[in-house]
Amino acid sequence: MSPSRSSRAEAAAIDGAAPVFAALGDQTRLRLVARLGREGPLSVARLTEGADVTRQAVSKHLRVLEVAGLARGVRQGREQVWQLQPAPLEDARRSLERIAERWDETLARLRAFVEEE
Amino acid sequence: MSPSRSSRAEAAAIDGAAPVFAALGDQTRLRLVARLGREGPLSVARLTEGADVTRQAVSKHLRVLEVAGLARGVRQGREQVWQLQPAPLEDARRSLERIAERWDETLARLRAFVEEE
DNA sequence: ATCATACGCAACCTCCTGGTTGCATATTAC
DNA sequence: GTAATATGCAACCAGGAGGTTGCGTATGAT
Numbered sequence: 001m002s003p004s005r006s007s008r009a010e011a012a013a014i015d016g017a018a019p020v021f022a023a024l025g026d027q028t029r030l031r032l033v034a035r036l037g038r039e040g041p042l043s044v045a046r047l048t049e050g051a052d053v054t055r056q057a058v059s060k061h062l063r064v065l066e067v068a069g070l071a072r073g074v075r076q077g078r079e080q081v082w083q084l085q086p087a088p089l090e091d092a093r094r095s096l097e098r099i100a101e102r103w104d105e106t107l108a109r110l111r112a113f114v115e116e117e
Numbered sequence: 118m119s120p121s122r123s124s125r126a127e128a129a130a131i132d133g134a135a136p137v138f139a140a141l142g143d144q145t146r147l148r149l150v151a152r153l154g155r156e157g158p159l160s161v162a163r164l165t166e167g168a169d170v171t172r173q174a175v176s177k178h179l180r181v182l183e184v185a186g187l188a189r190g191v192r193q194g195r196e197q198v199w200q201l202q203p204a205p206l207e208d209a210r211r212s213l214e215r216i217a218e219r220w221d222e223t224l225a226r227l228r229a230f231v232e233e234e
Numbered sequence: 235a236t237c238a239t240a241c242g243c244a245a246c247c248t249c250c251t252g253g254t255t256g257c258a259t260a261t262t263a264c
Numbered sequence: 265g266t267a268a269t270a271t272g273c274a275a276c277c278a279g280g281a282g283g284t285t286g287c288g289t290a291t292g293a294t
């Protein structure tokens with residue numbers, strides 16, 4: 001296994017994170033995610049209350065979240081109930097952690113380099 | 118100060134996070150961020166090597182990152198050197214943490230509710 | 235049986251995004 | 265001074281994203 005810097009696996013993880021961030025990168029959608037986070041599984045209708053767009057728009061956004069793996073919807077009677085899928089959220093969070101951590105290392109290296117002059 | 122659930126401040130934090138996620142939600146851009154994280158400040162030219170798009174495209178992406186507050190570029194002679202701006206990255210990470218945490222609470226509540234039946 | 239509710243599908247529209255190419259400009263190298 | 269390098273600016277283009285409206289359909293309530 002190659003050393004810590006820039007492994008294939010890490011590059012793949014980063015590429016995989018992009019769609020998740022893209023899914024989170026819309027205000028309406030991020031609000032949906034936040035609401036699902038604190039109010040638990042919710043139907044499309046209930047999610048539409050409080051969102052300032054049409055039910056159709058909400059449905060579309062939920063579909064996008066589903067494709068990104070961030071949420072899942074199941075039919076219950078005549079309503080479809082959506083819930084968060086925490087795994088990809090965690091992965092995304094870890095990606096950010098890695099990048100920030102690397103940046104700290106980089107800054108330390110640069111400082112050391114400058115001080116050698 | 119209001120209690121922990123859904124404060125104005127938190128809502129604002131979430132809304133503010135969306136543009137950051139949007140900026141990270143593009144593969145080319147996320148790769149740039151990752152590279153800046155591990156290789157430190159880099160010029161546009163050096164960032165273009167290794168990116169599979171034009172220098173112009175890279176420049177545009179850097180501009181987007183700048184608007185989102187994620188990176189900053191300074192002129193040094195004839196080249197412009199870009200570096201990461203870790204604060205918004207941290208904020209975004211914290212937003213995800215909050216959502217995940219809330220989700221855990223929600224699940225716990227639901228489990229308790231179901232068991233009461 | 236009828237009515238209301240909750241939803242999906244499809245068409246459509248507008249605007250933004252990611253990308254390119256061409257040209258102009260400032261800086262460094264020779 | 266001249267050539268090469270590093271970048272910015274502007275125009276342009278194709279496609280996708282977010283949104284709406286209209287309609288159809290399944291489920292639940294009365």
